[in-house]
Amino acid sequence: xxxxxxxxxxxxxxxxxxxxxxxxxxxxxxxxxxxxxxxxxxxxxxxxxxxxxxxxxxxxxxxxxxxxxxxxxxxxxxxxxxxxxxxxxxxxxxxxxxxxxxxxxxx
Numbered sequence: 445x446x447x448x449x450x451x452x453x454x455x456x457x458x459x460x461x462x463x464x465x466x467x468x469x470x471x472x473x474x475x476x477x478x479x480x481x482x483x484x485x486x487x488x489x490x491x492x493x494x495x496x497x498x499x500x501x502x503x504x505x506x507x508x509x510x511x512x513x514x515x516x517x518x519x520x521x522x523x524x525x526x527x528x529x530x531x532x533x534x535x536x537x538x539x540x541x542x543x544x545x546x547x548x549x550x551x
Contacts, residue, residue: 447493467506
């Protein structure tokens with residue numbers, strides 16, 4: 445079954461002190477794990493796919509999460525935000541406004 449939504453969670457790392465920062469340095473791995481845990485809890489396999497990935501573009505303001513096919517990027521996502529993203533965006537197509545990355549993040 446083709447997933448209705450695909451979530452990409454940046455887990456890209458950089459050396460400590462790098463001027464751009466990194467999603468790994470701001471908790472990207474914990475966010476990815478929380479998405480996988482929530483996917484399992486909701487038994488959403490087949491409807492939603494979650495993939496840890498390398499750099500999505502912006503590095504400051506991470507961790508970043510990208511939802512396709514919607515083309516919605518979130519920034520500063522923390523594990524406590526994951527259930528809300530599932531509840532509002534992944535289940536009902538309503539992006540979580542307070543986490544949206546600014547248009548400039550797309551480059």
